[in-house]
Amino acid sequence: MRALLVCSTALLAALLAVSPDVASAQMKLSPKATAPGGTETRYFTSIDGLMDGNADVILKETRQGKTVTAAVLDVCYPVAKNSDRKDRFVVNLQVAGQNLTGTTQSLGEKAPVTVKLLRKQAGDTFEFRGQIAIGQTVTEVTSPDNSDLSEKEFQDNQTSDDGITPQPKDFTDVSPEAIAVKVKLDAATEFLKSLKGQDVEVTLASLTVGCDALRAGEQTINMSVDPERAGALLAKLKAMPGVTAAGWTAGMTEMDRTIRFPAADWRAGDKLDRDKLAAAVAGVLSKTLAAKQVSHSFNPATGKLKLVFKRPNQDYPALELTDTIEVAGLISPDKPGTTDKLMLWIGSPSTTTADEGSGAKLNLSDDASADEEGDQPDDNGSIEALAKELKGQRWDADKSVWK
Numbered sequence: 001m002r003a004l005l006v007c008s009t010a011l012l013a014a015l016l017a018v019s020p021d022v023a024s025a026q027m028k029l030s031p032k033a034t035a036p037g038g039t040e041t042r043y044f045t046s047i048d049g050l051m052d053g054n055a056d057v058i059l060k061e062t063r064q065g066k067t068v069t070a071a072v073l074d075v076c077y078p079v080a081k082n083s084d085r086k087d088r089f090v091v092n093l094q095v096a097g098q099n100l101t102g103t104t105q106s107l108g109e110k111a112p113v114t115v116k117l118l119r120k121q122a123g124d125t126f127e128f129r130g131q132i133a134i135g136q137t138v139t140e141v142t143s144p145d146n147s148d149l150s151e152k153e154f155q156d157n158q159t160s161d162d163g164i165t166p167q168p169k170d171f172t173d174v175s176p177e178a179i180a181v182k183v184k185l186d187a188a189t190e191f192l193k194s195l196k197g198q199d200v201e202v203t204l205a206s207l208t209v210g211c212d213a214l215r216a217g218e219q220t221i222n223m224s225v226d227p228e229r230a231g232a233l234l235a236k237l238k239a240m241p242g243v244t245a246a247g248w249t250a251g252m253t254e255m256d257r258t259i260r261f262p263a264a265d266w267r268a269g270d271k272l273d274r275d276k277l278a279a280a281v282a283g284v285l286s287k288t289l290a291a292k293q294v295s296h297s298f299n300p301a302t303g304k305l306k307l308v309f310k311r312p313n314q315d316y317p318a319l320e321l322t323d324t325i326e327v328a329g330l331i332s333p334d335k336p337g338t339t340d341k342l343m344l345w346i347g348s349p350s351t352t353t354a355d356e357g358s359g360a361k362l363n364l365s366d367d368a369s370a371d372e373e374g375d376q377p378d379d380n381g382s383i384e385a386l387a388k389e390l391k392g393q394r395w396d397a398d399k400s401v402w403k
Helices: 151-156 185-193 211-216 227-238 274-288 370-374 377-389
Strands: 039-044 056-064 067-078 086-096 099-105 112-122 125-134 137-146 178-184 218-224 243-248 258-262 292-298 305-312 322-333 341-346 350-354 393-396
Touching (some): 039 151, 067 211, 178 185, 178 227, 185 218, 274 292, 274 341, 274 377
Antiparallel strands (some): 125 137, 178 218, 178 243, 305 322
């Protein structure tokens, strides 16, 4: 039965508004060819409007010719208005002529659910009217002009990619600090509790259990970790109860701001001398940004490098204002496992200006947008200068090779 309950976006936008207001919507999909008298499975999906468009509904019908012999309604919806937390119910509907009725309870909140629908066909379109009650909330359903999907059309629309690459050949399509773990929902809480106190950052958005996860029974949790520890952490996480997949995924690195270079000059024994490399990077950026380095530090959880520079602001020299420039970076191997190459990603500089002089201060506000702040023309050649200093290569996006 669970194979029937694959996610689609909003069939009951008209089958489930949280308010008692009438919800109506339309769905235009390709007409089907029905074998006269044959048994087939059809689906209704993508009806807009329910719960402000946030309900995700699948109605599966089994038909003998034009007669419905069985129906299953699967609805995923927010537990409260504007809530990211979802609940879901699945109900086998009794078919009596044009009437579809059934009772069940929601899977999460255990709220009682009653469905009473009248189904009418007019040519290739269908109308649904009636009521859906979840707990004390009753939704009046008025949904005209719906079209259905064949089994093949429905399955073709269900393809999904969790973005996990268990064994990437290198870090050109996935990011060296970004890992993701798929875990069964009944094991997710204990899995997440096990990460407490560890040097790893969990992406807050991945804690939200969406409709896809509820239907699949699995949740994908995204994390950031120091690239030097990512492989070992993944091996540990793969062995945990309920984990069904784990690997690298997309993260902070962008290939147009990434350099690959030989590792030999930056090792102390079998360890990477990150401070030595950070100092070399800071030396190059001090020149290209015309600024003095103030500090560098590495995030203990993610390994992210933070470089801070200062320089006199040139907009109004007489005021003696100071620009503070922060640049993020990431140093990692160029691929999982043993390698003689390193990768350096350098983010776009972020600049703030303040009066740091002695005496009374000029209070400043900066209303420039983030896009405007980040739009610096090639960072005065910073990436090219770093590639030259490190004897490195840059990524050719057109040919998908290092050049």
